[in-house]
Amino acid sequence: MTQTGIRLAVSTVIFSLRRHGGDTRPTVVLPLVRRTRDPHEGRWALPGGWLGAEENLEVAASRTLRETTDLSPSYLEQLYAFGDADRSPSRVVSIVYWALVREDISRTASPHNVAWFDATALPRLAFDHNQIVEYALWRLRNKVGYSRIAHGLLDDEFSLAELREVYEAILDRRLDPANFRRQVENSGTLIPTEAFRTGSHRPARLYRYNHDVELADRGPLPHRVFLKEPS
Amino acid sequence: MTQTGIRLAVSTVIFSLRRHGGDTRPTVVLPLVRRTRDPHEGRWALPGGWLGAEENLEVAASRTLRETTDLSPSYLEQLYAFGDADRSPSRVVSIVYWALVREDISRTASPHNVAWFDATALPRLAFDHNQIVEYALWRLRNKVGYSRIAHGLLDDEFSLAELREVYEAILDRRLDPANFRRQVENSGTLIPTEAFRTGSHRPARLYRYNHDVELADRGPLPHRVFLKEPS
Known part of the structure; x- marks a missing residue:
């Protein structure tokens, strides 16, 4: 046809x-x-x-x-x-x-x-x-809400405040810092590093994503596209 | 071009x-x-x-x-x-x-x-x-897991056992009946009716989906396709 x-x-x-x-x-x-x-x-x-x-x-x-x-x-x-x-x-x-x-x-x-x-x-x-x-x-x-998608907007290492800012920008609303910290710490998706962000504020510990955690949203498609390794 | x-x-x-x-x-x-x-x-x-x-x-x-x-x-x-x-x-x-x-x-x-x-x-x-x-x-x-999608496989009214069988078939594993009952009752997505399924077992109350509950998975597309009203 x-x-x-x-x-x-x-x-x-x-x-x-x-x-x-x-x-x-x-x-x-x-x-x-x-x-x-x-x-x-x-x-x-x-x-x-x-x-x-x-x-x-x-x-x-x-x-x-x-x-x-x-x-x-x-x-x-x-x-x-x-x-x-x-x-x-x-x-x-x-x-x-x-x-x-x-x-x-x-x-x-x-x-x-x-x-x-x-x-x-x-x-x-x-x-x-x-x-x-x-x-x-x-x-x-x-x-x-259920993936490490925010990683695509962050450096490899980031403070919890930086991660929260990404969530706030995406969701277009403010999040309670203490609740946010508790939720991401309980999620098992972040690994604390020995590095700290210094500047005008109190030094803030930097974290990175735990790539051993399997995420539910990847799907079985072989062409799930990582054109390059995630940086 | x-x-x-x-x-x-x-x-x-x-x-x-x-x-x-x-x-x-x-x-x-x-x-x-x-x-x-x-x-x-x-x-x-x-x-x-x-x-x-x-x-x-x-x-x-x-x-x-x-x-x-x-x-x-x-x-x-x-x-x-x-x-x-x-x-x-x-x-x-x-x-x-x-x-x-x-x-x-x-x-x-x-x-x-x-x-x-x-x-x-x-x-x-x-x-x-x-x-x-x-x-x-x-x-x-x-x-x-997070929608009323099972409804597409059920009659308008169904027992909790029938709903659980749908979940078990889709997930390809057995679910604990008591846990399942507690979870769906807590979800607010089901409305108990006054009807019962009778037969060889103890009469089982029938439920229907609560269409007032907004589901997160519908999306904003106007062409989200209901070709007919869901039956």
Whole structure:
């Protein structure tokens, strides 16, 4: 059977954290690319592109993300396939991935047509991309509760206050520091190191994730994509 | 940009329960369709077909499932897009849905080239369909823990023993009846009715799901697919 007129694209929602000016609390941000052609010329859109004829899905997601934003995340996960017949003037099914990058990486210079936006204060985007970001945020918020997903936004070693800030940014609410400490200490997912964060505050012990703990959210797929070893 | 040679299919993994012969404990089963043409002629495969040019993804999943198996589930959820370049002799990206049907519906006559298989004892299937079923089972097992997904396999009213049997079939292990009762009673997701199941055993009170409880796994997508009202 032939199938005409349906094209396959891949796009990626890649979240990072950003501290704005005097505000030391980070917020969740993502990069968007300004479209230079119709449809939706001038609108902001998710980084992405067409699937190559011989290309695996996650390789296409990684390639198009790199080509549009210069970003190379260590971890990509498939989010959802968006395929409503009316989501674009021509028929395009978009398979969307999501990823996280640390703030120091997302702060490196972006190509001139790329800008970072607060995830919860987006303009009207091209196509159904507002809906896609909303879904990715929902997945991120659900996932942070039962996985080490916050690791993708942190250095290898981090203080409990830094980890809590990541949770607060993702969940968009304040968490009680004592409760948070108790919960992560009881979870068995963190290992204390001998290092301390020093600065204007009392020195804070640094932790790292315990990679021996099996996480429930990885799934059995061999293509669960670690393009590089998680850094 | 043109894109040649990539076709889009939809397939559905639809689980049900089956009690075999003298064994009263149900097991998880799914319907497969015997392929009548190459590639993989004669092998069993998931029900599915090609995405129509003007057709939304979930509509295509529902249509192809009905055309191949006569089944019309009340609930379909997108599972994953499988798109490895080498998964088929020609390039096919399959967007896979999953669904549940009650045993009484799955026991109605199937078309002659359809058969029901134990989910954990499948033959070698066409394409990467063994891997797809494995992933769908993993999703089902994860999801049953924090949602009312078991409802899709039960009548509107059910005893706690019947609910526990569903959990045991999905998780493929026995659960302690007293612990199970305590957990579901504490969850707030069940409402006791005034009806009782009578038969060879002591009469057992029937329950129904509390649809006022918001479940965390529904997500914000408007196309979260209830093709019909859940029955």
